[in-house]
């Protein structure tokens with residue numbers, strides 16, 4: 435995947451939803467960013483193996499959903515049905531150990547978590563759309579999400595993501611300062627500045643220290659990995675499915691979630707979704723997950 439060209443992302447990914455809208459060209463390039471083949475060419479050696487679990491103590495240190503919410507106990511089932519047409523999600527058992535032990539010396543690349551449970555992980559990138567109704571949705575649905583933020587797309591409203599973070603269901607991770615779509619074409623210093631610079635900004639704005647990096651467009655090389663290591667990040671998270679307006683783009687022909695899959699979404703609104711809202715898109719995503727008998731888990735508990 436390190437050599438995917440922008441045209442390819444556009445064909446395969448979100449770019450087609452923006453067709454012809456010249457005024458959206460800039461946003462379009464960002465919006466297309468994360469719909470490349472998230473785990474395309476990572477070789478098996480890069481992917482985290484199961485069985486190398488770390489101590490359970492690490493799990494409690496994770497920034498994660500409150501237990502009262504994550505177990506579904508605080509969910510208003512009637513409201514959820516009325517407002518979104520969704521049932522409450524069943525909370526998965528909290529794992530005693532993490533299924534993937536990240537290697538800080540050689541940041542671990544993963545697109546799924548080894549598990550037999552019917553769980554998946556919802557990750558939301560970039561930060562273009564900032565719909566207050568989505569914050570309400572996160573509070574209503576009460577399932578964890580991991581958001582990977584790029585400074586250039588959030589700096590017009592840092593407070594939005596602060597409010598999202600305050601829900602207690604959100605983990606904030608690193609997605610660079612400027613969202614460069616071709617990190618492999620950049621030198622070490624440039625890549626390091628993108629990643630380390632965003633660590634600093636996210637810490638300043640939200641008091642967090644991300645440990646997972648999501649490369650824009652899923653494009654990275656060995657230099658990216660080295661820059662991640664030097665910036666203190668321990669893992670690089672790719673994905674198995676990418677949510678579009680109506681359904682997920684699957685990487686397998688059976689079009690079905692597999693246990694432990696990471697799902698990529700974006701903060702997108704009517705300008706990027708043909709008039710649809712972020713809430714509507716996420717409602718569809720959650721419906722698809724429930725229809726396949728899956729529930730949503732917190733990636734920071736497993737990685």
Ligand SMILES: [Zn+2]
Nearest residue numbers: 467468559560
């Ligand atoms: Zn992105």
